[in-house]
Amino acid sequence: MVATAETKTQIDELTGTYKHGWSSDIESDFAPKGLNEEVIRFISAKKDEPQWMLDWRLKAYAMWQKMEEPDWAMISHPPIDYQDIYFYAAPKQKDGPKSLDEVDPELLRTYEKLGIPLAEQEVLAGVEGAPRIAVDAVFDSVSVATTFRKELEKAGVIFLSISEALRTYPELVRKYLGSVVPQRDNYFATLNCAVFSDGTFVYIPKGVRCPMELSTYFRINAENTGQFERTLIIADEGSYVSYLEGCTAPMRDENQLHAAVVELVALDDAEIKYSTVQNWYPGDKNGKGGIYNFVTKRGACRGKRSKISWTQVETGSAITWKYPSCILEGDHSVGEFYSVAVTNNHQQADTGTKMIHIGNHTRSKIISKGISAGQSNNTYRGLVRVMGGAEDVRNFTQCDSLLLGDRCGAHTVPYIEVKNPTAQIEHEATTSKISDDQMFYCMARGLDAEEAVAMVVNGFAKDVMKELPMEFAVEAQKLLGISLEGSVG
């Protein structure tokens, strides 16, 4: 009977009678522009949050007001006016394009290349009247989502929006929220603590291997949580989960500032595989517009023999500021970071990872591939730290940069801090361009210049692409080529 009730809720949500009622009383769902305690109280009240959650948000807000925006990254942008941002807003239905005809043809061309069906293009482009389903719901069907939910429930997996989780499992959320990324962690994370709109909560019980790849694809209510998203994933002892975030399709979003926080916790023998394809609007050819993406992602390998693996394909956003990290506390725990970051036109990416080795016999591997084209700047910034008490630590880092054109920049800023002699740390970095020989070889076989570049770039990024789950891999490959369009010839 429970399942039936659940299904009904699903259908209700999918068909638009969303519990916060987008379509009914829109005006009341807007908090005024700007940020103050009232706005935070409003957000918390909207979400029916317990008092402790509100207090937590307010505490973060108080901290944030005393903090300064970091300036160490190799990025530049005009100052962000935090009082000119809506921190809580339902989707602006009225402002959307009326039909696909009004959508930027460039965007449509990209959809076409990715092979996205028309109906779905409407959703992605935010066309008015498009079905209000989860943005990422590629399989446009209630039954798919519901079937998945049932299957997850059977396995005991909790997979909810974080607002829902706060209501249903408050103690579980309370125990882990902010335990990996502390409230005071950094300017953008602290801001997120104060104002996060929604996000995902996942709990995998002991010994459970999550029966499917989890993804916002299948989670209901995922829309419009992109701006200040909060994700918390807990893998209990001996469990396994693979989580996919994002979408290969370029996303229109009017919110320029994104500051998400992702926290992962892996207990004994647990493994979390977190894959991201980030393709937010990068701005136009002249560097106008585009998303500022300031993300804090961190995983704690708390348990022995636990493992956290980050894989990311970053092609979007005007600014990417993101360092998915692993805190390797448990003995024999493993951290991995595989990254492909592509920047074109005027994009700026400052991204990398931190591997903090605390436990004995902890291992980490970093493979970073940066590709810069146009007038973009692409920076790898990474820290490998071995604490004094961590015996027999291993790290291998490889950072390769590929430059397409002579107006772009590729930078490598690794920090290696070792306090234990039993550690074996290796770091390698190279910077190069696509050789004329490679281009000639491909083009002599009938590829045009852009295809040749796409092929070489995919080869260059292969070590990372092969870590992506199947669902993402094929599209991500196409995406690399598309992101670099116009960078040759």
Place this chain on the structure above:
Amino acid sequence: MTQHSESPSDVAAFHAAYDHLKPALPGAGWLRELRHVAMTRFLSLGLPGRRAEQWRYADLGPLRKGSFSPVTLAQETEQARIDAAAVPGLDAPRLVFINGRFQRALSRMEGLPADLAPQSLREVLITGGGSLRDLITDLRDGDAFDQLNTAMMSEGVVIDVPKGLKVETPVEIVYLVDDADDRAAHLRVVVRLGEGASLKLIESFKGDDSRFFTNLITQTTIADDAHLTLIRRQNEGAETVHISRIYATLGRGALAVHHLATGGQSARHELRADFTTEGGDVRYQGIQLARPHQTLDTLTFLDHAVPNCTSDQAYRGVLAAQAVASFQGKVLVRRDAQKTDAKQKSDSLLLDRSATSNAKPELEIYADDVQCAHGSTVGELSTDQLFYLMARGLSPLEAKAMLVEAFIAALCDGVPDEAARNAFIETARGWLQNLDIHDLALKEAS
């Protein structure tokens, strides 16, 4: 780079020393003006704190706590002490500085070519110093230590190698610290090579246990087809704070720096090279041997601003218990500096679990047709190799010493002067001998 001042009090002692010394500082009106501006800037910048990116691994604590004023009187020192500080067996012209004061009487100029005449910086400044004006002014926008040096410098040497002169003999400079607690030396060395000139400069820093502060800036300009080799052995006393920087501007010439650092309580070594003409080449080979409780820090910055230049950096660090040794090496390839070939390699060896090794090999690249690579490793001695040697009768200490020597041998071997090369090896051996078995503790049969 944002500088973070810890507190105004940490520069007060320098300010007082400057005020006291001001009337006696050599230099014409333009320099007085420049010194005043520099001191004002230094006071507003303050000493860099740990949050300043380039200083995150340095230890300026001893500088903050102490109070260092320059020596104003010449020091009597026995010849034997100077000889002991110099490179053994090097028969070459020698300039001697004691506690930062140039000692003409103890220096020897025989053997120099007729048209090479090193001058005392003090004398050059007293007589107007116009020929140094541009170089000194170049550092106007520098960091706190540039400012401090400009404000306070009173001693040093100016070497101008005329066009086409290839100086066969090496030139040695000895910097000796002797019984000089709470003293400082703000030194400026200027080396200018004309077209096609070449010079090999061998520097030795040596000192007793004085609480001393060495603050040296070497400025060099290397014209087309000129070649400067700078061999520097820094083996100052255990209580010294050492900050030395080399600023090189290259035409289509070459610079080779060979550096061995073992001395000081806290020592910082910098190399900045600016390529201004295609075809420039920089080789850097640096070794840091850090004894217990010591902080050694090296920073390099190679600015490939023009195409077709090459650089090759190799760094090796060995760290005993409680030591901190860091290497920050940056290569900047500017827009249009195509065909740049820049290599960098840094390796560190930790001899004890309480040592800390930091490395930051950084690339900032804005041109696409370049070859840039860096590699960095950190590790300990291989237990297999130790076992091999010990099975052949070596004590654990001997076995470790042999492997450490082998680790740095490649860089010692590169020193292009036999006497200096032997001095590198001997200094390294001396360093090893001063460690006891405790510092080199073997992991017990694990």
